[in-house]
Amino acid sequence: MTDTTFLADKMRSGKPVVTSWCFLRSAMIPEILARAGYDAVTIDMQHGMYDFDATVDAFTHIALGGAHRIARIPVGDNALAGRLIDMGAECIIAPMINSRADAEAFARSLKYPPLGDRSWSPRRAVMLTGQSNEAYLKASNAQTIGLAMVETQDAIDALDDILSVPELDGIFVGPSDLSLSLSNGAALDPNGAATAEACARIAEKARAAGKLAGIFCLSGEKVEEAVSMGYQLISHGIDTLFVDGAARNALSEVSWLKDRVEGKTGAGY
Template sequence: MTEKQFLADKMRSGQPVVTSWCFLRSAMIPEILARAGYGAVTIDMQHGMYDFDGTVDAVTHIALGGAHPIVRIPVGDNALAGRLIDMGAECIIAPMINSKADAEAFARALKYPPVGDRSWSPRRAVMLTGQSNEEYLKASNSQTLGLAMIETREAIDALDDILSVPELDGIFVGPSDLSLSLSNGSALDPNGEATARACAEIAQKALAAGKLAGIFCLSGEKVEEAVSMGYRLISHGIDTVFIDSAARDALGEVSWLKDKVSKASGTGY
């Protein structure tokens, strides 16, 4: 068997892992991000353009690029979560987990008996990990991560109960939705002080419960803040933002052409 260090190994050892985030359906974009040096790449099926086939292709390309494949599933789709683990995703992030019952149903979908209810057919996962069926069965429950998103008042109120679910590996904070919920929909303030206080309290409770903690960050400063709070999976960098920023920078380098082109054609670049 090819030796492989899993995302779960790194996070449990205390090593911070930075993941990029992908909305655009393309197998090549996540592979480029993996080859650029990201420790993990997350495919967003909740708000992104990915369907099942596109996600499976992306997971393979992320692994090919040397990073850990993560997928955020649509709300409540636990059956899909199990299928994606079969296809080689190392970590599933589940949005809008607001109760212990939500957390239990999600977590058990990712684990084999007696811990959970996952059925057997991990053919692609076995191929990507380089394990035999026997090795995979023995190690999969610890190698596969399920992170419940904490992003509402309801989730914060139920956090102790959610963290008490033994099958659940950890939590993942969505600061944007959390700020919307905390402000009763009046403000989108993921970087604000109230959101930061809530994020710190969530991390503290997760660590005290022996759970892993991840979070979405929108700046390098927030990444540093998150690591100091105890978060070990940190999202920083979005494919759509990368493309927009790079395009604007490239056009800025030839901005001197704008007047000439406009005068000649009556249009922009």
Template sequence: MTENTTTLAARLRADEVIVTAWSGLAPAILCELLGRAGYPAITLDMQHGQHDIASVREGLASTALGGAHRVARIPVGENATASRLLDLGAEAVIAPMINSADDARAFVDAIKYPPVGARSWGPHRGAMLMGRPPMDYLRCANDETLGFAMIETPEAFEVLDEILQVPGLDAVFVGPADLSLTLSNGAELDPENDATRKAAAEIATRTRAAGKIAGKFCTSVEDVAWATEAGFRFLAYGVDMLLFTEAASDLLTSIGTHTKA
């Protein structure tokens, strides 16, 4: 189990590399088990995963029990859900398809308290999981909770500098599958092709130059190494459904020769 002695925000701002598991399956105990296995962070996916608000509520608590940092991704455009996830205890929220500075500002409004944003008050479970009294949480929340804007289209790439200048936006997160799909106008889905890698590397460079955190979804061990070298510090690698099926398949293969008559 990973013991958290400091916040996810502080670790990433100190240039530490954090690898997050990707949770698409709803049973909360899976988040705890991934944390106990050693993942320093778990990301619960409401965009493409099977999570709803109830499973995220339980999953965030189980993630804390497993000793990992708590992250969640909202569906496209659901900024109200972003606020709820922070109230339920998420330390960071990832927002997909942020394609303009206006998109980024609307996201920031939902996740930051005044004067930075317009988040409304009610983080009682979030304060509990952060181990802070409510008023201490209020004083620290804007610094200690993170908003990641996903950059995954040519439109977002074109205005990246404007997005990075939005006050209160902490980080960006590259979605390489959609980036490859949109860069090729639907002709190719290859998260590790040259065009996608080139765009991702530039996103990391410009994000770090703006003093913000760069994150990326990774599709292989080699991609994790490449992303780290490129400057990404929040790396998603290991989808729960694939981890489970691959482990089961490997186990059955390993015993296959011993079970044949």
């Protein structure tokens, strides 16, 4: 990395950190996003196309591009969370954390004793952070961020208990699933008023508990709203939407060509 400040330090400083989000399995895409200036790049192993090997490759390219490395794991895969930290992830986001027990099991998988049960073998993490084994062991529990996703009514009901887990660094809100849960499956409304009100309450509780808070945003307006609510980690920008939008814009610039081919203008070649 060109920036030796750890992600945990940036988030705890109170300055918002913006991460892009990657579904498409390609090591170059995360690097491109890192070089574009994102603070961090998140690899989605829950809904994206990334397996373990592809994620580890992506971490290398993200570091080469000068950004911080985040991964979202599949539901309940705490063993994978520990492996990803060994391979250089600075932050792990765990989906569908709905109870204190869920949060505690996840958080402890990321921390060395006495805070957790993580097994020792951070070979790649030591390389990417440029630390000695001794320095890494001393600092790792503080440098490694675990965020439990709050995206259901059950999680909101258990939020005080989740936030009371001492080993847990914070929470991450998924507004889409949250809106589905709040409406009992009646509506997908991540940008709606009810979802925004719930997100504000979640951020307030996280701040009161001294925890970090992150959120997935689908527009620039939502980013501004999230910052005003006190979220420190904000996801804005998805690789699939970047490719789709750029492709459509490129084709729109030569839409006249399609008209010619179809003979609508009467022009020849």
